[in-house]
Amino acid sequence: MDDYRSLNRANWDERAPAHAASPDYALDRFREDPEHISGVVRFDLPLLGDVSGLRGVHLQCHIGTDTISLARLGARMTGLDFSPAAVEQATLLSDELGAGVDFVEADVYDAADVLPNEEFDLVFTGIGALCWLPSVSRWAEVVQRLLKPGGRLFIREGHPMMWALADPLPEGRLELFFPYFEREEPMVWDDDTTYVETDHVFEHTVTHEWNHGLGEIVTALLDQGLVLETLVEHDSVPWDAFPGWSEELPGGEHRLADRPWRLPHSYTISARKPRP
Template structure:
């Protein structure tokens, strides 16, 4: 399947997911009615994010835009970009409801520079569950670098590639390459194991999920294509694109129940392994900066 075909399959998948995520049991959309509300993902990283007030920001792969709205409430002038037109319909309605002045643009992330008219930004933000939809992490990093002004900053929190390698064992029961799981001796006795690719592969992984991670309805276009990227691959891509790494933190928690039956939530809505959470990196936060004019790379 060509990259263009992958893109159309994933666009249809996310158009279908958008209605499910905006429906019963989906994203906490009513929360935006509280003018002090910030998404749990943005709130988690506030100490690392720094002051974004007065900054021009773009949220790549923004989906329904909860993090986009949160960054706008922190004072950034935000633009959201997503491949899914249906997602952006919900995002625009939600931004209006929240009283947030956000410009939304429909485009594939690889086409972002052209789609945004060559604009440059002080902040490029990417949130949970974004990088796995990209077949080429180096190309993504080059797009990010092209979007940043000198001195501008990339900020990412996403699923850790080790966690994404383990998802196939516990969650993806229908995957044809999955092992038979001889270690599963009964309910609650499963142990995560690395079964899916850790490193980026050309072919990626094809899923067929009629249920999404949020919402109660069925996903009308259930097929999707995803790619994992090793942590070193992500960091190297960012550095090769000319950015200076400022921050890399690995976390033992994720803002969703990534391994159902094996994780326990805390009061902030972060999930960790119930048994010995120190075994599994679940997410990471990365920040990098485009050097200013006349400033060389460190």
């Protein structure tokens, strides 16, 4: 089971510099405009609210564009990722921009062992993170340990119903094909592409991933004593999840072009750790 870490880490180590060079991550926009924030964080703002003055940690932060965006909104941010290549790219960008974000290399399950416990006002997890973890319960325990009393988890993630679908059939029908619920055995993928524009030819193509049902995610947080404040399902995601079958919306979101109301594409959860 632990082999999934080395396989997935090799995959992300190779993707980090390619993503940093891709126009889709828009690092030049960050350099040119000191007020620019990522499309992911811009989408989150209505539900995320004011983060100025908060001490925050972004788990599975990748190359740091969302982390730096939160810092530009006034939060004192730390980013954590298991990929040394991603941490290197994030640190270079933060230093270049003077963003003041600290980036830490560690597996997300070890975050509460390498970061101070009960000192964060905000734990942020961006979209496309939970699918890399075999146990959502272990993740929820880490979140609880990091949050200070009164602190808040904020996560937007791809919806498990979307992850469970195969590519649309020729007539546009949607087929439930992959697991919806968390299973011990991973889904094994061998894919030499990535979700952004790049000319890089990838060598580390095998990954292990897991789906987690929405009820499993909510229950894991409730089991840790967190109080659910927000659960919102969305009809879009910030990448082209169904090439050839989707439409792009203003702001860079994508959704099914044909009757998008059939499918929850993503969801947002906000949960708070009670004060004593």
